[in-house]
Every structure is written in C-alpha cells, then in structure tokens.
Amino acid sequence: MCGISGILNFNKEPVKPEYVEKMNTLIHHRGPDGKGVFCEDNVGIGSNRLAIIDLRTIADQPLFDITERYVIVYNGEIFNYIEVRDELLQKGYKFKTKSDTEVIINAYIEYGEDCLHKLNGMWAFAIWDRKEKTLFCSRDRYGIKPFYYYKDADRLIFGSEIKQLLSRGIRKEVNDEMVYDYLVFNFIDHNELTFFKNIFKLPAGWKLTVKNNRLSVARWYELPENRLDDSEIASLYRDFYELVYDSVRLRLRSDVEVGSCLSGGLDSSTIVCLMHDALVKEGKTDIQKTYTACFDDKEIDERPYVEEVIKQTNSTKYYLFPDSKQLLDDLDKMIWHQEEPFVGFTVFSQWSVFKKIHETGLKVVLDGQGSDEIMLGYFSFYPFYLKRHLLNPIKFISEYFRAIGKTQLGFPKFTANLFYFNLPYIRYKEVRSSAGKFIKQDFLNSQNRKNVFYEMIGAGDLSANRMANLWNISLPSLLRYEDKSSMAFSVEARLPFLDHRLVEYIFSIPYDFLIKNGWTKYVLRESMKNKIPEDIRLRKGKLAFSVPQKRWFKEIHNDINDMMSNDFRSGKYVDSKKLLHVLSSPKYNDKVISRVLGLEKWMEVFDLKS
Numbered sequence: 001m002c003g004i005s006g007i008l009n010f011n012k013e014p015v016k017p018e019y020v021e022k023m024n025t026l027i028h029h030r031g032p033d034g035k036g037v038f039c040e041d042n043v044g045i046g047s048n049r050l051a052i053i054d055l056r057t058i059a060d061q062p063l064f065d066i067t068e069r070y071v072i073v074y075n076g077e078i079f080n081y082i083e084v085r086d087e088l089l090q091k092g093y094k095f096k097t098k099s100d101t102e103v104i105i106n107a108y109i110e111y112g113e114d115c116l117h118k119l120n121g122m123w124a125f126a127i128w129d130r131k132e133k134t135l136f137c138s139r140d141r142y143g144i145k146p147f148y149y150y151k152d153a154d155r156l157i158f159g160s161e162i163k164q165l166l167s168r169g170i171r172k173e174v175n176d177e178m179v180y181d182y183l184v185f186n187f188i189d190h191n192e193l194t195f196f197k198n199i200f201k202l203p204a205g206w207k208l209t210v211k212n213n214r215l216s217v218a219r220w221y222e223l224p225e226n227r228l229d230d231s232e233i234a235s236l237y238r239d240f241y242e243l244v245y246d247s248v249r250l251r252l253r254s255d256v257e258v259g260s261c262l263s264g265g266l267d268s269s270t271i272v273c274l275m276h277d278a279l280v281k282e283g284k285t286d287i288q289k290t291y292t293a294c295f296d297d298k299e300i301d302e303r304p305y306v307e308e309v310i311k312q313t314n315s316t317k318y319y320l321f322p323d324s325k326q327l328l329d330d331l332d333k334m335i336w337h338q339e340e341p342f343v344g345f346t347v348f349s350q351w352s353v354f355k356k357i358h359e360t361g362l363k364v365v366l367d368g369q370g371s372d373e374i375m376l377g378y379f380s381f382y383p384f385y386l387k388r389h390l391l392n393p394i395k396f397i398s399e400y401f402r403a404i405g406k407t408q409l410g411f412p413k414f415t416a417n418l419f420y421f422n423l424p425y426i427r428y429k430e431v432r433s434s435a436g437k438f439i440k441q442d443f444l445n446s447q448n449r450k451n452v453f454y455e456m457i458g459a460g461d462l463s464a465n466r467m468a469n470l471w472n473i474s475l476p477s478l479l480r481y482e483d484k485s486s487m488a489f490s491v492e493a494r495l496p497f498l499d500h501r502l503v504e505y506i507f508s509i510p511y512d513f514l515i516k517n518g519w520t521k522y523v524l525r526e527s528m529k530n531k532i533p534e535d536i537r538l539r540k541g542k543l544a545f546s547v548p549q550k551r552w553f554k555e556i557h558n559d560i561n562d563m564m565s566n567d568f569r570s571g572k573y574v575d576s577k578k579l580l581h582v583l584s585s586p587k588y589n590d591k592v593i594s595r596v597l598g599l600e601k602w603m604e605v606f607d608l609k610s
Contacts, residue, residue: 002061003030003160003487004073005046006126007168008135010213011154015044023164024048029337030075030160030487038062038071043128043135047073050490052364053081055255059099065109066094069131072105075160076123076145077494079250084118108136113207116220120250120500124160124202135210141221142370142470142498143204144479150199151215158208161484162339165199166606173197174608179573180447183595184435186343189476190456195340195602204471226508236513240505241527247499248274251366252282258494259289260366261353262315264305266521267368267377269536270528271496275366276313277531288315291357291365293322293349293547300546308533318360322352324552328559330355335605337488341598342481344591349547351485358489369482370497373475374506375521376466376514379407383421384462385515402518406540424457438579438592443572462511550590557583560597569603570596572610 005023007015017039024035024046031048034057038045047061062071078084081100084107089095093106100121107115108127113136122144126137137158139147149158150165157165166172175197181187182195192200202208205221228236248271252258260275262268272290279286290310295301303319310317327348334351335341357365372378376385382403389396404414420426428450435444456472469475486493496502506514509523516522525537553560560583568576574596582588603610 002050002073002075003027003048003164004075004124004126004158005044005160005164006073006135006156006158007044008156008210009042009154010156012042013154014041015039017044019168020044020046022167023159026163026167027159027161029490032490034060036060036062038073038128040130045071045073045126045128047075050363050487050492052077052254052256052492054097054099056097059097059101061101063097063099063101063105065102065105066096070105070109070127070129072101072108072125072127074101074104074123074125076121076125076140077492078103078119078121078123079253079494079499080120082253113138113220116207122495122498126158132211135208137202137208138220139202139204139206141205141500142479142503143476144483144495144498146480146483147202147208148194148199149202149208152198156210156215160487162194162196162199163336166196170196170199172606172608174603174610176443177447177449179599180443180449181452182341182343182599183439183573184444184449185431185453185456186591186595187452187456187473188341188343189480190452190472204476223507224504226504228508228510233510233513236509236523237527240509240523241531243499243502243505244270244496244524244527245274245278247496247502248366249278250499251494251496252278254364256363257286257289258364258366259291259357259362261368261493262290262292262306262309262317263368264292264302264309264536265368266524266528266532266536266539267371267497269305269309269532270524271366271368272309272313272315273528273532274496276315288313289318289360289362290315291318291320291353293353294319295321295548297548297551300548305533305536305539308535312533318356320352320356322349322547324555326352327552328556331601332605334485334488335598335601338481338484339606340480341595341602343477343598344594345549345552346547347481347485350481351488354486354489354491354493357491363490364492364494365486367482367493367495368497369478369495370475370503371521371524373466373469374497374503375524376462376511377521378469378474379409379417379520380421381462381465381469381520382407382515383418384465385511386418387422388462388511399515399518404518406518406520424454427457428453434589434592438574438582438596440573440575549594553583553590553593560593563597563600568600569608570600570610573599 034049124147
C-alpha cells in the first residue's frame with residue numbers, strides 16, 4: 001500500500017524532481033516506509049511506500065522491469081500475485097523481487113492492458129513506457145483505491161490525494177455543482193467530479209492513457225451478465241461459502257500481522273470468524289486482534305455481539321470510545337485527510353478505529369465494506385424487491401409482513417417507506433422542501449440538477465437501484481472514507497467482500513436468494529450456519545456505523561454556533577440565520593447540521609471562499 005504522484009508535461013518541459021518530491025511529502029502518511037522519484041524529460045512519477053509484501057528496499061518504488069524500459073508507481077495490493085507470478089515464470093519472465101508490484105509490470109509487458117483482468121485486488125497505478133513515451137494508468141474494478149487527476153493544455157497531474165495536485169499551483173475553486181448535490185440531495189462521490197473545480201477522479205473500473213500527447217479515459221471493467229442455472233443453484237450455499245472463505249484467505253497474505261475491524265454485525269463477524277478458521281487451517285497460532293468503536297448508548301453499542309465473536313475466535317479485543325471532545329480535537333485533521341465533505345459523523349467512528357489500530361502497531365486489517373451494496377443489505381432495496389411481486393399477491397403479502405418484523409420499523413413507517421422509495425418524484429419534492437429550510441433560495445434555484453437526482457435515485461427497478469448503489473450512491477463514498485481514514489494512520493484496509501470473483505458470483509444469484517422470508521443478505525446468512533454466532537447470523541435491525549451524532553451536537557452546541565456565526569465561509573450556499581434557528585429547535589435535523597458543518601469546515605481547512 002502506498003501513495004503515488006505524477007506529472008506529465010505536454011509542452012515537453014522537463015519535470016523538476018522537487019515538484020514530485022513535494023507531492024510525495026504531502027502523502028507521507030500513506031507510505032512512511034520508503035519513497036522514491038523518477039524524472040526523465042517531460043515526465044515525473046513518485047511513490048511513498050507502506051511495506052506489506054517483500055519488505056526489502058529492493059521492492060521500493062518507482063520500480064523498473066528487468067530491461068528498465070518500463071517503470072511503475074503503484075498503490076494497493078494484488079492478492080493473487082503468487083499465482084500470476086508463477087504463470088509469468090513459466091513464460092520465462094525474471095524477477096528481482098518478491099513483490100506484487102513487479103508482478104503487475106511484467107503482467108503488463110506480457111498481456112498489455114488486458115493484464116488488468118488477471119489481477120485480483122485493489123489498485124491505482126501508473127506505468128511509463130520509456131521507449132514509446134506512453135503512460136498507462138488504471139483504477140481497480142470497484143474503486144477501492146483512489147486516483148485523482150488534473151489536465152490542462154500544458155500538463156497532466158495525478159496522485160492518490162487531491163492535496164498533491166493543489167501543490168502544483170492549481171487554482172482552488174469550489175465546485176458549485178457538487179456543493180448543490182451534497183446540500184440538497186446528500187450525494188457525494190457519485191460521479192467523476194470532486195468538490196474542487198477542474199479536479200477529477202478516475203471512476204472505478206476505468207483506465208487513463210496518454211499516447212502522442214493525447215489523453216483518453218475509458219472503462220475497462222463491466223460486471224458480466226451471468227445467471228446461475230438450476231444445477232448451480234443446488235450448490236449455492238456451499239459455493240458461496242467457499243468463495244467468501246477463499247477471499248478472506250487470500251487477504252491474509254502479508255509479511256506483516258493482519259487484524260480486523262469488528263462491529264458486531266453480520267459482515268465483520270463473518271470476516272473475523274473466517275479469518276480464525278483460515279489461520280487455524282494454516283497452522284498459525286497467532287491470536288487475532290479486533291477493533292471496535294463502542295458507545296454508552298445501548299441502542300448503538302455493539303459490545304454484546306462483539307463479545308460472542310471474541311469468545312468463538314479467542315481474539316484480542318480493543319475497545320475505543322469516540323466522544324464529542326475527541327471529535328472537536330480531530331475534526332480539522334480528519335477533514336484535511338478526507339479532502340472533501342462527508343455526509344455524517346459516522347466517519348469519525350471509523351477514523352477513531354484506524355487511529356487505535358495504528359497505536360497498537362498493526363499495518364493491515366480486514367473490513368466488511370461492500371456487502372450491503374452487492375447483497376441487497378440496505379432497507380432501501382426492500383421496496384424495490386416487493387415491487388417485483390406486485391403481480392403475485394400471495395408472495396407480496398408474505399414478504400411484506402415478514403419484512404416488517406425483521407426490520408423492526410413497524411407497520412406505518414415500513415409502509416410509508418415502501419411508497420417513498422418507489423416514487424422518486426415524491427422524494428425529489430421532499431428533499432427540495434427540506435433544503436429550502438436552510439439553503440439560500442437563489443443558490444437553490446441557480447442549479448438545475450433534477451436529472452442528476454433522477455439518474456441516481458429514480459431507478460425503476462431493483463437491478464438499477466443496486467447498480468446505482470454500487471457505482472454512485474453508496475459504495476464510492478464508503479470506499480473514500482475507508483481509504484482516507486485508514487491511510488491517514490498508515491494502515492492498509494482489505495475488503496474481502498469486494499473480491500471480484502465473489503461480487504460477480506453474487507450478481508449471478510437470483511434475487512429471491514438475496515432477500516427472502518423478510519431477511520436481507522439471505523445467502524450470506526444461510527452460508528454461515530454454524531460458522532458464526534447464531535444471534536449475529538439472525539440479527540435484526542442492525543444499524544451500520546451508528547454514532548450518537550445528535551447528542552454530540554448538543555454537547556458542542558456553542559462551538560457549532562461559533563462556526564456558523566464567525567467568518568461563515570459557506571454563506572453563498574447556506575442561510576446562517578435559518579440554520580441557527582434549526583439548530584435551536586428541540587427536534588432539529590442533525591443530518592442537516594452535519595452537512596453544513598462538513599462543508600463549512602472543509603472550506604476553512606482548505607482556505608476556500610464561496
């Protein structure tokens with residue numbers, strides 16, 4: 001795991017090494033174990049290394065192939081690097097390291113851009129061909145690792161973080177379109193734009209190429225459209241379990257110790273229990289380490305469930321207790337690392353977990369991101385699922401009443417949500433009305449973003465809604481939080497549920513095995529019988545990443561008042577008087593406050609004016 005930097009001057013002007021070195025310095029936290037710069041004529045690339053596989057300095061980057069024609073900088077991990085390396089050895093390739101980085105560069109030499117389909121992992125990399133003077137960059141299938149870039153007539157600048165690009169003198173301007181989508185729709189990371197005007201991110205599963213000074217960006221990965229046949233359905237739960245297990249097993253490959261985040265929910269409990277089984281099978285007696293954010297509020301405290309997992313796996317547990325004081329102390333630093341606003345302070349809970357992981361000396365952990373998006377784990381999927389059964393009244397009624405009991409929402413709220421999620425024009429009207437309570441009317445009317453809302457939210461069926469969550473609404477923001485929070489503390493987070501083999505298999509499963517009898521993620525629950533504690537396997541109403549946000553805001557009420565009153569930077573967008581009125585209400589909307597606070601502090605930290 002590392003951070004990468006790069007500059008390519010289209011005007012043939014030589015790249016000064018100190019420019020790339022400065023970009024490296026800004027992301028030292030991503031890779032404190034080694035650094036390097038390669039500059040030649042009009043190109044310069046650099047890397048900061050977090051050493052995980054082949055810890056020797058010979059594996060540092062930038063790394064050349066044997067012929068020194070190609071040079072690579074790379075951020076991520078290729079978990080099947082051993083298998084790909086063996087295949088390349090049989091073809092006659094020579095290796096000077098045991099790193100996955102050298103596997104990528106040789107796979108590129110052998111297979112060209114098709115090498116991407118050989119790789120199982122997470123990555124953002126750039127390869128410079130010194131002979132052909134071409135640059136090839138890629139981001140992994142689901143966007144686990146970031147890749148930002150800026151282009152004008154004279155240059156291309158890219159890196160793992162936005163602050164690297166800003167260091168090259170790019171004019172800092174707020175992207176009003178993103179601010180609008182954020183404040184009104186609660187959207188972030190839903191397209192290639194960033195909150196900084198003219199700075200873009202390479203989308204998940206896309207590649208960037210520069211040849212003959214011409215830049216092209218294109219998708220390289222699409223989910224295959226496969227469906228299980230009857231014979232494959234018969235072995236569904238066994239095959240699913242084997243894929244999940246193997247995904248966890250592969251992600252234990254490391255030359256340093258591996259731990260895990262543990263929330264007490266179905267996903268993280270599955271990972272920790274399978275880690276234990278894999279370690280036992282490999283004859284490793286190392287005791288696992290798990291990390292959990294805890295709260296005194298019984299409604300969101302996970303410790304009773306976590307203790308069941310700890311008992312089954314004999315893991316060493318680390319409990320931490322984020323609070324409002326720590327939030328205030330860390331807020332500026334957290335925003336500096338996140339680089340863009342976020343949609344709630346649940347991210348602080350995750351931030352605190354990675355901070356604790358770093359304090360205990362671990363460099364690698366497994367985490368459960370991605371499961372809800374691919375296995376229909378969110379409640380918002382349920383209305384679309386029920387809609388599919390409108391022509392089958394018996395099925396519809398059966399699933400309807402079973403779901404009410406499993407979600408614990410109660411009849412009135414469940415029914416209201418059933419209509420709300422299936423009627424996008426009502427949702428649009430609702431979000432516009434809510435936004436008018438704190439957003440300035442001239443800004444609210446200045447942008448015509450209705451088509452964006454409908455594109456993201458107005459999915460007409462379950463399939464389109466799942467794809468929107470995978471590529472736009474949910475997963476991209478969660479992966480940004482995961483990457484930025486983990487790398488802020490020099491920790492690599494590995495996500496077994498986003499193994500492409502597992503994702504593609506899940507997308508081939510009929511929906512009635514993903515949601516069934518009122519249960520979401522049904523296939524996971526069935527496959528993990530006798531593998532995880534039964535109370536967790538059949539847990540109802542789990543709220544992911546919950547924090548006592550409303551209570552925190554009450555505790556720091558005066559500080560928020562000061563932020564909204566003095567040198568209010570987001571005054572172009574937000575009516576501070578209306579906002580303070582909302583804040584003073586006994587039943588205020590804490591989600592509104594979190595969005596405005598996130599925007600205001602982001603503008604302050606990055607010294608932006610509206």
